Amino acid sequence: MFRNFKTVNRFVFGRGCFDQLDDILAAQRTSTRSAIVFAVDGVFQGKPLQERLPLRNQDIVLWVNVDDEPKTAYVDWLTDQVRNAVAERRQELPAGVVGIGGGSTMDLAKAISLMLTNPGSSSEYQGWDLIKHPAVYHAAVPTLSGTGAEVSRTTVLTGPEKKLGINSDHTVFDQVVLDPELIAGAPREQRFYTGMDCYIHCVESLKGTYLNAFSQAYGEKALTLCQEVFLQDAPGSDDKLMMASFFGGMSIAYSQVGVCHALSYGLSFVLGVHHGIGNSIVFDYLEEFYPEGVAEFRRMLSKQDIQLPRGITATATDAQFEKMVDVALILDPLWENALGREWRKIMTRQRIGDLYRRM
Ligand code: NAD
Ligand code: ZN
16 A cells, blocks of 8 residues: 655745745634734844744634644643633634744644643644544644644653554644744754754665655755755745755654664653654764765754764663663564565664663
């Protein structure tokens, strides 16, 4: 069976296109569902972007905190805030949820829009195709590029048991607003690490066993754009990085990520290391799996003058190493994509543990 996957309904791309958001959202507002929920990265509170939010009377602004990557408990709490605020407006549901920020904020917006129409806790839906009811309309405005969260069918959440996405067709955004001006102010190191998330998506997709011409077409273009951005500092880098993120996300939609992401999830779950930086830390130890990719990644580190953190597992306990291995091993499709069906023979607990101990 070939995957028949859902993708984003509408895209708008261009410098300054954020100003079209009001018109775009107006089409979603009705008399019974009039409020738009803006889930905005708290980093923009008091910044010029706050003044540019196209707020109307009924709207609700949630300044979200992304110091930690999204947790299921936080999603549940935010969803309750929205439910209460909408009830005060004597409505049942908002007209839509818009996420404005990096991958964490976009994932929060996706998760809130899903949990408004699905009962229980978001932790009950971590996995594949567990969502029962369509989400409310949801849109994304990235302010950092690389994760591909703007195009993916998952919202990555850390729950009580595991770090695993809510993967479903209903997770996919209805609208994405790609305005390269919005990523210009991102801190240099953060921009690099999130950009490397995209670069690693491409390498893992292109070197994986799930690759087909569809994934390859998107992956190769995204990889070239990353090279232009991080090796050549090419003109129009923000525009290019935004498109790399989108294409990288499309590439893994029909393939998968691999060894680096599986290991990075373990680091993130146990030590709270964020995704982009975690991937970068891990990737530097994966020469045996991705020799060319790792060599090029090191050239990018040097060109962009980035020093990777070292020794992050130096004080981890045996129990923590065991948990990291457990979390990494849950991710079957990633290992299978990277190493083939017989991956369990290649990637033993011992070998994964040894890799973690080196980091
Ligand atoms: P992020 O959203 O976690 O943000 C990182 C930091 O950058 C935060 O401090 C944020 O406030 C700040 N920031 C964002 N935009 C800024 C701007 N324009 N100016 C100044 N500061 C800005 O970072 P990210 O790397 O984009 O996202 C990582 C998250 O995405 C993780 O939670 C990861 O699990 C998730 N992710 C999701 C998918 C998916 O398909 N859904 C894919 C990969 C990663
Ligand atoms: Zn990633």
